[in-house]
Amino acid sequence: xxxxxxxxxxxxxxxxxxxxxxxxxxxxxxxxxxxxxxxxxxxxxxxxxxxxxxxxxxxxxxxxxxxxxxxxxxxxxxxxxxxxxxxxxxxxxxxxxxxxxxxxxxxxxxxxxxxxxxxxxxxxxxxxxxxxxxxxxxxxxxxxxxxxxxxxxxxxxxxxxxxxxxxxxxxxxxxxxxxxxxxxxxxxxxxxxxxxxxxxxxxxxxxxxxxxxxxxxxxxxxxxxxxxxxxxxxxxxxxxxxxxxxxxxxxxxxxxxxxxxxxxxxxxxxxxxxxxxxxxxxxxxxxxxxxxxxxxxxxxxxxxxxxxxxxxxxxxxxxxxxxxxxxxxxxxxxxxxxxxxxxxxxxxxxxxxxxxxxxxxxxxxxxxxxxxxxxxxxxxxxxxxxxxxxxxxxxxxxxxxxxxxxxxxxxxxxxxxxxxxxxxxxxxxxxxxxxxxxxxxxxxxxxxxxxxxxxxxxxxxx
Amino acid sequence: xxxxxxxxxxxxxxxxxxxxxxxxxxxxxxxxxxxxxxxxxxxxxxxxxxxxxxxxxxxxxxxxxxxxxxxxxxxxxxxxxxxxxxxxxxxxxxxxxxxxxxxxxxxxxxxxxxxxxxxxxxxxxxxxxxxxxxxxxxxxxxxxxxxxxxxxxxxxxxxxxxxxxxxxxxxxxxxxxxxxxxxxxxxxxxxxxxxxxxxxxxxxxxxxxxxxxxxxxxxxxxxxxxxxxxxxxxxxxxxxxxxxxxxxxxxxxxxxxxxxxxxxxxxxxxxxxxxxxxxxxxxxxxxxxxxxxxxxxxxxxxxxxxxxxxxxxxxxxxxxxxxxxxxxxxxxxxxxxxxxxxxxxxxxxxxxxxxxxxxxxxxxxxxxxxxxxxxxxxxxxxx
Numbered sequence: 001x002x003x004x005x006x007x008x009x010x011x012x013x014x015x016x017x018x019x020x021x022x023x024x025x026x027x028x029x030x031x032x033x034x035x036x037x038x039x040x041x042x043x044x045x046x047x048x049x050x051x052x053x054x055x056x057x058x059x060x061x062x063x064x065x066x067x068x069x070x071x072x073x074x075x076x077x078x079x080x081x082x083x084x085x086x087x088x089x090x091x092x093x094x095x096x097x098x099x100x101x102x103x104x105x106x107x108x109x110x111x112x113x114x115x116x117x118x119x120x121x122x123x124x125x126x127x128x129x130x131x132x133x134x135x136x137x138x139x140x141x142x143x144x145x146x147x148x149x150x151x152x153x154x155x156x157x158x159x160x161x162x163x164x165x166x167x168x169x170x171x172x173x174x175x176x177x178x179x180x181x182x183x184x185x186x187x188x189x190x191x192x193x194x195x196x197x198x199x200x201x202x203x204x205x206x207x208x209x210x211x212x213x214x215x216x217x218x219x220x221x222x223x224x225x226x227x228x229x230x231x232x233x234x235x236x237x238x239x240x241x242x243x244x245x246x247x248x249x250x251x252x253x254x255x256x257x258x259x260x261x262x263x264x265x266x267x268x269x270x271x272x273x274x275x276x277x278x279x280x281x282x283x284x285x286x287x288x289x290x291x292x293x294x295x296x297x298x299x300x301x302x303x304x305x306x307x308x309x310x311x312x313x314x315x316x317x318x319x320x321x322x323x324x325x326x327x328x329x330x331x332x333x334x335x336x337x338x339x340x341x342x343x344x345x346x347x348x349x350x351x352x353x354x355x356x357x358x359x360x361x362x363x364x365x366x367x368x369x370x371x372x373x374x375x376x377x378x379x380x381x382x383x384x385x386x387x388x389x390x391x392x393x394x395x396x397x398x399x400x401x402x403x404x405x406x407x408x409x410x411x412x413x414x415x416x417x418x419x420x421x422x423x424x425x426x427x428x429x430x431x432x433x434x435x436x437x438x439x440x441x442x443x444x445x446x447x448x449x450x451x452x453x454x455x456x457x458x459x460x461x462x
Numbered sequence: 463x464x465x466x467x468x469x470x471x472x473x474x475x476x477x478x479x480x481x482x483x484x485x486x487x488x489x490x491x492x493x494x495x496x497x498x499x500x501x502x503x504x505x506x507x508x509x510x511x512x513x514x515x516x517x518x519x520x521x522x523x524x525x526x527x528x529x530x531x532x533x534x535x536x537x538x539x540x541x542x543x544x545x546x547x548x549x550x551x552x553x554x555x556x557x558x559x560x561x562x563x564x565x566x567x568x569x570x571x572x573x574x575x576x577x578x579x580x581x582x583x584x585x586x587x588x589x590x591x592x593x594x595x596x597x598x599x600x601x602x603x604x605x606x607x608x609x610x611x612x613x614x615x616x617x618x619x620x621x622x623x624x625x626x627x628x629x630x631x632x633x634x635x636x637x638x639x640x641x642x643x644x645x646x647x648x649x650x651x652x653x654x655x656x657x658x659x660x661x662x663x664x665x666x667x668x669x670x671x672x673x674x675x676x677x678x679x680x681x682x683x684x685x686x687x688x689x690x691x692x693x694x695x696x697x698x699x700x701x702x703x704x705x706x707x708x709x710x711x712x713x714x715x716x717x718x719x720x721x722x723x724x725x726x727x728x729x730x731x732x733x734x735x736x737x738x739x740x741x742x743x744x745x746x747x748x749x750x751x752x753x754x755x756x757x758x759x760x761x762x763x764x765x766x767x768x769x770x771x772x773x774x775x776x777x778x779x780x781x782x783x784x785x786x787x788x789x790x791x792x793x794x795x796x797x798x799x800x801x802x803x804x805x806x807x808x809x810x811x812x813x814x815x816x817x818x819x820x821x822x823x824x825x826x827x828x829x830x831x832x833x834x835x836x837x838x839x840x841x842x843x844x845x
Contacts, residue, residue, distance in 0.1 A: 090739060090742075092736070092738070092739050095739070097739055104743070106739070271730070392617065392621060393621075393632075396501070398504075399501050399504065402504070402508060402613040402614075402617070403613070403614065403617065408763065409693075409762065410693055410760075410762050412762065412763060441737075441763050441764055441765050442736075442737065442742070442764055443761060443762070443763075443764065446693065446760035446761065446762050447746075447760060447761045447762075448759075448760055448761075449692065449746050449749055449750050449756045449757060449758075449759050449760065449761060450746075450750050450756075450757040450758070451743070451746055
């Protein structure tokens with residue numbers, strides 16, 4: 001009966017790889033579609049061919065897990081239909097629209113596991129569009145993939161575990177770390193410590209990064225507020241406020257971010273029901289403990305379903321694949337499924353503590369100056385968003401988009417949507433969930449007009 | 463506690479037609495309540511292609527279109543913004559000799575209605591529009607037609623009406639409509655009841671339900687235009703483009719984005735629509751052929767909407783034949799944006815005077831219901 005089952009996994013990070021592996025173990029041959037040239041996802045991204053840095057240097061403490069995920073995919077390589085370098089730009093009627101190397105193709109599925117990952121949560125501040133300013137994730141990709149840093153002397157800003165991890169990785173790679181500036185107060189970490197002890201090893205790792213950075217005399221500050229990136233053609237320094245004092249470091253690059261946000265466009269295009277998640281401060285696809293969405297045969301796993309990190313992603317990928325197998329009537333190890341759900345619950349508890357330790361600055365939206373560009377693609381400033389609320393009565397995200405162009409550009413709100421929602425909510429004196437979310441529109445990412453159309457052999461005659 | 467309003471005129475639908483009617487009524491000094499289930503101008507009126515053209519319309523629509531043309535000239539004065547309205551000209555392309563003959567025939571007929579069109583062909587055509595692909599052989603230019611930004615213009619009509627005192631209720635869905643022999647009674651859940659002598663049915667693709675409610679079913683179907691926009695490009699397209707026989711249309715906005723459309727999307731449910739995969743592909747192929755500059759560009763977004771179509775592709779505008787005080791204005795077949803503001807003024811005249819100087823007989827609902835004549839109540843006195 002499995003011959004008629006055509007599972008597709010979107011994403012080859014920890015969640016996608018474990019999902020594919022689980023399907024293969026049950027005798028299925030999934031299609032694995034991934035935007036990257038090689039499996040591993042963002043966290044375990046592989047270096048390009050010809051680069052020979054050891055995995056230990058690339059992944060640090062995570063090397064064992066990275067190797068395991070890479071090996072898992074390598075082991076099933078011949079038993080999956082693997083499509084690297086391939087973007088899913090649309091999803092409609094149990095078919096995915098693919099784009100690879102300027103060629104378009106359509107892929108049918110009977111069951112779909114979305115493991116689409118996350119990007120940095122961007123909260124702009126003055127000077128953030130200056131050359132030399134990157135997201136934390138972008139800075140990490142430069143290092144992991146291309147083997148280069150974003151600058152020689154880099155300041156790290158924002159909040160979240162990635163802040164300390166990337167700063168550590170840069171320092172290890174030989175870059176000068178000008179400062180590590182956390183917007184969360186130190187007291188938040190103390191209060192969150194008991195909760196973080198749910199995963200003592202992860203907690204210890206975090207403390208270790210912090211101690212390592214401090215031991216090298218790198219300034220690590222808490223409770224800061226960014227003021228300005230200095231420089232025009234290139235960042236030359238970073239100003240911030242600490243209590244009542246203004247401080248400055250010289251740097252030629254800044255990496256910043258405030259945790260992660262899930263990539264949910266495909267679930268949206270497929271009509272999955274969404275609900276506001278207070279922990280992620282974002283609308284996410286509604287899912288059960290196994291990853292089933294409201295749309296039959298569509299599953300979500302990993303950070304694309306709600307940010308929980310790579311370890312959770314591996315378990316969620318496996319659990320979603322087990323759910324798929326259960327749904328097609330294949331016997332699965334029920335104890336294993338329960339075990340995975342319990343593990344995910346434990347990580348979720350840790351995640352709550354993390355959110356307390358690294359809260360998104362609650363005063364961000366209120367303090368953003370009117371002339372700050374929020375939407376880079378369409379050059380929309382905070383003041384225009386506020387004016388649309390004040391003068392045209394906008395109190396919902398799609399309305400705000402229609403009136404101001406915010407989220408209408410190349411990124412389609414993937415980068416600016418979070419910040420715009422926070423500003424709109426603040427301007428309306430309401431909660432972010434009350435302003436709704438941007439409706440997804442294909443293409444998920446820009447699509448060349450001059451597409452070469454490729455018709456899949458199995459599509460002929462349909 | 464239910465809120466009760468009594469008003470001479472209630473409008474259902476805050477699209478460009480309903481909102482312009484509200485504005486026109488306020489300018490006449492008549493009180494009006496406008497009920498919009500979502501946000502004003504958030505559906506077809508706000509997500510359409512943005513063409514503002516008279517060229518190509520059936521002859522019967524040209525008097526309305528001419529009236530609208532004069533209103534568009536006063537846009538900032540009326541609604542407080544320019545709405546990115548530009549009189550770029552509208553060029554309708556011929557891809558064959560037959561197309562050209564048909565454009566020439568249209569020009570002759572349009573001239574009788576005061577619309578002057580210029581046929582551009584041969585070397586002059588290539589010299590004037592060097593950015594057009596070779597498949598375009600000639601075109602018919604309507605120099606004063608153009609385009610505007612619908613997501614700015616349509617909501618601004620509603621805001622202008624509200625500024626002049628119209629009671630505009632957004633996110634207010636009308637659940638029940640009845641006529642008690644004297645007034646219309648509209649119920650919006652358990653929140654609001656509106657009583658009105660006049661009811662303007664401006665509910666767009668969803669207006670058929672109200673017409674049917676009063677014994678005037680119409681064979682209206684929904685259409686879902688397929689549209690897309692590119693990233694910003696250097697300006698090259700200095701005129702709004704259509705094609706004889708349809709298939710594709712395109713315009714470039716001041717910011718540089720090219721808005722292109724063609725083909726049909728699909729309805730996701732009763733209220734939402736999406737572009738369709740096949741239509742997107744067909745549109746891209748045609749766009750690359752007709753606008754070679756786009757061959758190196760990217761599409762960053764596609765979208766659709768829901769528009770009401772009647773079999774003859776003309777709208778219904780005018781009094782109901784069954785119910786005094788009921789006035790219909792719907793079924794604009796994807797071409798309501800330009801004439802919307804004129805329809806609004808016409809509706810206001812129908813309410814105030816019981817008649818309008820603009821010919822609308824061709825748009826009577828009787829062409830579908832077979833009834834003899836429209837029921838006209840006594841005109842409303844300004845108050």
